Ligand SMILES: Cc1cc2nc3c(=O)[nH]c(=O)nc-3n(C[C@H](O)[C@H](O)[C@H](O)COP(=O)(O)OP(=O)(O)OC[C@H]3O[C@@H](n4cnc5c(N)ncnc54)[C@H](O)[C@@H]3O)c2cc1C
């Protein structure tokens with residue numbers, strides 16, 4: 118369970134650094150975000166949700182059944198679009214509205 | 222170049238250590254009900270720290286229409302096989318609904334029916350969208366001028382003199398800073414402890430655990446060092462969770478009513494009893510007796526239910542939704558495999574933590590505890606953590622009112638400050654020793670797993686195994702004196718390991734002291750495999766002159782408040 122940061126997209130805003138509950142992300146020499154302790158990630162997705170430009174994706178480690186799919190998030194007002202890109206390139210989006218309670 | 226720490230002195234009325242559920246709610250209560258200042262010291266950032274980082278899925282402690290706080294207390298007592306503090310359960314249960322109403326006013330979305338009533342899940346839960354529960358709390362805190370938040374400050378030790386607290390010491394997680402914070406009263410709200418035992422996924426995904434891996438038992442270890450009394454640490458919490466992702470199962474079990482089945486397809490969930498620990502025990506036994514793996518029977522759900530489940534998990538444990546997508550099979554096509562987790566110490570689910578008065582004051586004067594750090598009051602969950610934060614803040618206010626004038630916040634002696642600072646600087650400046658922090662962490666988890674009833678031991682142990690565990694943990698404590706850190710983040714890792722070792726030693730002593738098996742799914746003492754009602758008492762402990770003393774206390778009778786008489 119961990120995250121990948123796309124350096125091309127990262128703006129260096131440091132939002133993800135500050136919200137990570139384990140302080141696992143640090144700035145690199147170019148002031149871009151770097152996941153310094155990838156194996157210490159809890160998988161809470163806080164950083165993924167915080168990144169305004171979708172530079173952070175989230176994946177399952179191979180040891181827990183990860184097969185290369187990545188999850189990114191795009192927030193639009195109350196909506197959270199969770200984009201899933203599978204290893205074969207296929208894509209899917211699940212949209213959750215923050216105003217809707219869980220049915221279960 | 223020698224690394225040095227800048228000393229920063231701060232003063233506040235009410236120091237809150239840990240800005241999670243209990244800490245934030247306590248700060249908000251104090252600022253609403255008094256003119257006192259509050260300072261929240263948080264090791265991460267209160268927007269997304271602690272257990273609530275990913276979100277929660279329901280309010281697990283709520284008094285639904287037709288039920289009373291007394292009913293809730295009676296249920297929790299039965300579930301914990303009697304080892305609870307009824308005064309704490311009742312005062313917590315009396316507070317939960319009000320705190321939920323407050324959260325709703327701040328923006329928490331709660332599911333309602335056509336008449337505008339909350340939709341309940343079972344007898345004690347209500348359904349919410351808890352994805353942003355932590356940002357909601359943080360935003361409420363940001364509105365209050367009386368509250369200062371220090372993010373990225375990790376607290377390490379209390380300032381205590383003659384069994385009264387005067388503040389705490391901490392370090393910056395990024396900055397080379399040493400904080401000396403003076404306060405009239407202090408709240409410990411650092412949550413419980415994960416990472417004591419070898420986790421379910423010990424490799425790359427070692428932190429894919431249920432409880433927050435960043436709650437390292439700091440507050441408990443600080444209390445143990447300061448001579449505070451702890452209770453019921455031996456009632457560990459082992460959770461039944463989705464395999465691999467260790468995501469909560471309640472949404473599937475209670476939400477869509479999926480049954481627990483073994484590999485033969487037999488429903489076994491009623492076979493071993495209905496308490497939380499008995500249900501956990503059932504899965505362990507089914508596996509031991511060759512009927513594993515076990516599952517939640519989701520095959521046959523509707524496509525609609527599939528979709529709602531995937532959304533619900535995105536709101537609290539997104540890895541489980543990713544797992545379904547990754548496997549290419551929906552819950553309706555494939556049962557969800559379940560497993561028991563490694564044991565955690567968490568006073569929000571079981572009764573382990575600080576021994577407190579009805580007002581949530583610990584045995585150290587002026588030091589309060591709430592939420593997962595406070596003992597005696599299981600099944601408080603998120604709303605109970607709020608309620609305890611409220612109770613503690615009110616009691617701290619009353620104490621500050623009555624102390625006014627005669628209790629100036631006193632700074633610790635400069636010698637004591639220098640000693641603490643130098644010890645930390647030594648860790649930053651020494652040569653790398655043979656073992657790294659992560660090596661010792663792995664060793665600790667291995668010892669606890671093998672000798673103190675971890676997953677690989679099916680949560681079982683013997684007294685001789687516990688003695689071996691105690692000896693080995695003691696050796697690691699000695700090795701930990703030589704650990705080195707290259708920067709502040711690593712210094713925090715070193716301190717966290719030391720906290721865990723301190724807590725492990727106390728936990729082992731508690732497990733050893735209770736000579737019976739009361740909660741079979743959480744811990745099984747093979748030398749004393751039966752429940753024995755001679756043990757209807759609390760096992761408590763405290764350090765006296767550097768040595769850990771373990772002793773029993775009689776149950777606090779129903780209907781009585783509890784004040785410390787002998788601290
Ligand atoms: C994955 C998960 C899901 C859950 N789901 C639900 C649910 O659906 N419904 C429900 O009712 N309950 C749920 N709970 C339980 C609930 O979240 C907890 O009981 C509650 O958050 C406890 O509050 P707390 O304030 O004690 O701990 P936390 O909320 O964890 O807060 C502790 C805080 O202390 C900080 N801290 C720790 N050490 C230090 C230190 N040394 N210095 C400074 N700060 C420190 C941490 O960073 C954290 O912010 C869940 C728990 C978990 C782990």
Ligand code: SF4
Pocket residue numbers: 122126127128129130131132133134149150167168169170171172173
């Ligand atoms: S939040 Fe996104 S843009 Fe900002 S530093 Fe992190 S990765 Fe870069």
Ligand code: SF4
Pocket residue numbers: 119120136137138139140141142152157158159160161162163164165
């Ligand atoms: S997913 Fe959570 S724990 Fe992992 S890096 Fe992001 S914020 Fe940190």
